[in-house]
Amino acid sequence: MKNETNWKKAARVIILIIALLFFLFPVVWMFLTSFKTEAEYFSYPPVFIPHHFGIENYLNALAMPPDGRGGLQGLRDSIIIASGSTFVSVVTGALAAYSIARYKVGGDNFSFWILSTRMFPPVATALPLFLLFKTVKLLDTHLALIIANTIFALPFVIWLLKGFFEELPAELEEAALIDGCTPLGAFTHVALPLVTPGLVATALFAFVFAWNEFMFALLFTRRNVRTLTIIVPSLVGGHEILWGEIAAIGTIAVIPGIILALVLQRYLIRGLTMGAVKG
Amino acid sequence: MxxxxxxxxxxxxxxxxxxxxxxxxxxxxxxxxxxxxxxxxxxxxxxxxxxAFVSWELTVSTKATFVGLQNFKDILFHDARFWSSLKVTLILMIGGVSIELIIGTVLALLLNGLKRSRTFLLSLFLIPVLIAPVVAGFQFRMIYHDQYGPLNYIIGLLTLGHWHGFAWIADPHIALFAIMMTDVWQWTPFLMLIILAGLQAIPVELYEAAEVDGATEAQVFWRITTPMLIPVIIIGVLIRAMDSFKLFDIIYLLTGGGPGDTTETISYYTYLQGFKFFSLGYTAAMAFIQLIIITVIAQLFLRVQQRQPGNE
Missing domain, CATH: 1.20.5 (Single alpha-helices involved in coiled-coils or other helix-helix interfaces)
Structure with a gap:
């Protein structure tokens, strides 16, 4: 009997290790490729571990394409756009979430309408937004992408924060209101500090989703704005495939996601299901 | 006073x-x-x-003319490519989500038995979910490479050189499967996470009572675990179905809808109509058809979610 459970335990661990190898292999392969020379990534049999871990590919990638603004510009634009849409959606979203959680504004129908806007296929909203941005001359600007990303960030932020506010006991804010605090004061001085961990988690999720966004970046930008997610396919599509350089940009591009996975363990379930499943 | x-x-x-x-x-x-x-x-x-009710071909003229329901009629009755893209989308959705659900459930059950290492392992498993789909597409482009890719090399090793794998994304019979596997790689951990949360929410008392009653392991799994997991599984599957319906990024990076139109999803076809062929009215009508389909799935999701304990 004891032996059997040991066998089971061993089988469990072995299967999990194999599965983990499967799920991490592509990321690890890209990471290793980012250090390989051309002779190493175009070789048969494939080279698994590069001979030398230099940062040449990273330096080249940041300076590419030849106009000299490639990877570095992508990094800058991704940071501006992801931070911008996170800021707008968290500031407006936190107020709305608080109001919905505490005062039940609009009832269930209103909050479900907000959630449903998150489910729009991006390709369905892309065309009217494109024509709108074209009319107001916002194509190829950071602002256009901040606005577009806010569409998907805002419902997410409201729903996640609504859940966090609902879990706070209302007594503290009631006491503050009775002591003469304004509703805005009760929100900023009492409720907000208490949900800080949830607020940070929400903001990080919103940041990573905007950081990973691709379709809007593809359609609403040309030359002036180029996110990292745009640079990867534009280099893949070139006549020679610069795997080392693309892998370097790809590695830079996955860092926020990996940090999120490792840091926000407690909030992953909520964040990924918009609070539909509470972990 | x-x-x-x-x-x-x-x-x-x-x-x-x-x-x-x-x-x-x-x-x-x-x-x-x-x-x-x-x-x-x-x-x-x-x-x-x-x-959606006008004909506006930017390649021909800058003027829009009102055509009533003509766009919708053309799409539904005369556009084979639309139906083909819908078919591709549904194959990817049903096939991909089913595989993700099966593997995800198995992994969740295995992880549920672990104690200390569980949280850390879970974080590692979730890395694919949180990286940009475009970057995931690039990773698989390297892995699938028929000459230099590690996948075909490993297949060669395992078959002792008898078989060297496929041209994964260039072979019209395999490309759709290769896309599906990329989606499975990226999203299985998501369903695993949700099911694990569901497993942990099952009250221990139920298992204790079953043990007292002398239930077998199989009975416990089918009579207690499965029914308790169903609501959570429905939520997870619906979220995945909605996302999978919008599949675009990895198609753009891996195949561009090809070879032929064997991997062209409805999102990708809409993108081509709107931003390559510039048929604005037609694209708008197609976008609305997708909105209707998504709304149906979303309504299901909202109904199920409203019934979750804690949401009244």
């Missing part, structure tokens, strides 16, 4: 301002978000609805 009168006056004053507060403050709080959402979702959609 006596103290009592002052008190009474203050009381009315406060009541009045309370009333005022109750009505206006919550609305003021919601207003910025509401204005943003209306401006960036409702107005574009209304505009698009108008577009």
């Amino acid at each position: 006596s103290g009592a009168m002052l008190d009474a006056q203050n009381h009315t004053k406060r009541l009045f301002s309370d009333k005022f507060r109750k009505r206006s403050v919550p609305l003021l709080f919601v207003l910025p978000a509401l204005i943003l959402l209306l401006a960036i979702t409702i107005f574009p959609l209304l505009y698009e609805l108008r577009l």
Whole structure:
């Protein structure tokens, strides 16, 4: 009997290790490729571990394409756009979430309408937004992408924060209101500090989703704005495939996601299901 | 003025301002978000609805002419490519989500038995979910490479050189499967996470009672675990179905809809119509058809979610 459970335990661990190898292999392969020379990534049999871990590919990638603004510009634009849409959606979203959680504004129908806007296929909203941005001359600007990303960030932020506010006991804010605090004061001085961990988690999720966004970046930008997610396919599509350089940009591009996975363990379930499943 | 009168006056004053507060403050709080959402979702959609009833070929002229329901008729009755893209989308959705559900459930059950290492392992498993799909597409482009890719090399090793794998993304019989596997790689951990959360929410007392009653492991799994997991699985599957319906990024990076149109999803076809062929009215009509399909799935999701414990 004891032996059997040991066998089971061993089988469990072995299967999990194999599965983990499967799920991490592509990321690890890209990471290793980012250090390989051309002779190493175009070789048969494939080279698994590069001979030398230099940062040449990273330096080249940041300076590419030849106009000299490639990877570095992508990094800058991704940071501006992801931070911008996170800021707008968290500031407006936190107020709305608080109001919905505490005062039940609009009832269930209103909050479900907000959630449903998150489910729009991006390709369905892309065309009217494109024509709108074209009319107001916002194509190829950071602002256009901040606005577009806010569409998907805002419902997410409201729903996640609504859940966090609902879990706070209302007594503290009631006491503050009775002591003469304004509703805005009760929100900023009492409720907000208490949900800080949830607020940070929400903001990080919103940041990573905007950081990973691709379709809007593809359609609403040309030359002036180029996110990292745009640079990867534009280099893949070139006549020679610069795997080392693309892998370097790809590695830079996955860092926020990996940090999120490792840091926000407690909030992953909520964040990924918009609070539909509470972990 | 006596103290009592002052008190009474203050009381009315406060009541009045309370009333005022109750009505206006919550609305003021919601207003910025509401204005943003209306401006960036409702107005574009209304505009698009108008577009759906015109013919506006940017390649031919800059003028739009009203054609009524013609766009919808053309799409539904004369556009084989639309139906083909819908078929590809549904194959990817049903096939991909089924595989993800099966592997995800197995992994969740295995992880559920672990104690200390569980949280850390879970984080590692979730890395694919949190990286950009475009980057995931690039990773698989390297892995699938028929000459230099590690996948075919490993297949060669395992078959002792008898078989060297496929041209994964160039072979019209395999490309759709290769896309599906990329999606499975990226999203299986998501379903695993949800099912694991569901497993941990099952009260221990149920298992204890079953043990007292002498239930077998199989009975416990089918009579307790499975029924308790169903609501959570439905939520997970619906979220995945909605996302999978929008599949675009990895198609763009891996195959561009090819070879032929064997991997062209409905999102990708809409993108081509709108931003390569510039048929604006047609694209708008196609976008609306997708909105209707998504709305049906979303309604299902909302119904199920409203019934979750804790959400009344």
